[in-house]
Amino acid sequence: MPEPHADNRPLAERIAxxxxxxxxxxxxxxxxRVPKNKDLREQFNxxxxxxQRALQILKDEQFLDGQPGVGVFVRSKPAQTIIPASYMPPSQPGQPYRWLxxxxKREQVGKYRMLEVGEVAPPVEVARALGLPDGGTAMRRYRIGFLDGQPAELVDSYYPMDLAQGTRLADRRLIPGGSPAxxxxxxxxxxxxDDAVGTRPATTDEYVHLEVPRDVPVLEIFRIVYSDDQRPIEVSILVKPGHRFKMGYHVDAP
Structure with missing residues (x-):
């Protein structure tokens, strides 16, 4: 039998x-309040x-907050669970984008800022999901979302040109009610x-925009949105800081 995979990480990383x-x-x-160093030394032998190295790792990742002269504490806000189904319905006329x-409802202040808008040759997996022909283009809307002033997600959305051209999807500004409206x-x-969810290291762009702590992965959701007759009308790649968010799904039994 093959040898089991050994954990060869430094002890401080394993404790963290x-x-x-x-x-x-x-x-x-x-x-x-985090237990005293003496108690942690005994617990982990x-x-x-x-x-101290283990605690510093968690401070750098923003899981712990050190208060000089007081102690070390668990961060004040737990990881937030995102329920994708709650964002599917379009906003009512005159109402803000449902994400906001x-x-x-969670007593948070949401805000978006546009980064890029324009016709592009999309990544291969996006073109395939939209059913574009070879060399086909799509309308791209790339934006960053904030919750209570902290960067919460990067959203890279693509739309078929026959739907987007000449519409508000091509505007270089935020859309009241969002693209679903x-x-x-x-x-x-x-x-x-359809959502495909995974984790990976952050790119430089993601590291900078999302202010991700070093060595913390990002959560990526590759989303295909369908209309009638299963026509794909949007593909979005959502990237969130992995230490601040979880994904939540409800699945009924068949």
Missing amino acids: AEIRKQIMSGDWEPGR TSNVTV TEAA VLDELGYPTRSQ
Whole structure:
């Protein structure tokens, strides 16, 4: 039999991983004071230097907050669970984009800023998902979202040119009600979506825009939105800081 995969990471990284799991699971609740170094040394059977290294890793990742002269505490806000289904319906006429109204329900202030808008040759996986011919182009809308002033997500959306050209999807500004409202007005209501979710290291652009701590992965959602007759009307690549968000899904039994 093959040898089991060994954990050859430095002990400080392994200790940080155990504490990180406790924080993300809620066993170490927000605002809790971290146990004394003496207790952590005994728990993990290691030195004070190694414990300090582990805690510093978690401070750098923003899981812990060190307050000089007071102590070290678990971050005040737990990882936020995002429910994709809550954003599917288009906003009512005159209402803000649903992502913003859902943030308000959680007593958060949401905001978007456009980064790029224009006709482009999309990535291969996007072109394939939209069913574009070889050399086909799409309308790209690239933006960043903030929650309570902190960068929360990068959204890179693509639309077939026959739908987007000459519409508000081509405007170089934010759309009141968001793209689902525009597509609904054009006769292409959202009927379903497919999400592929994964994690990976951040690119430089993501690292800078999302202010991701070093060595923290990003959460990527590759989303295909369908209208009637399963026509793909939008493909979006959403990227979120991995230490601040979780994805939540509800699936009914068949």
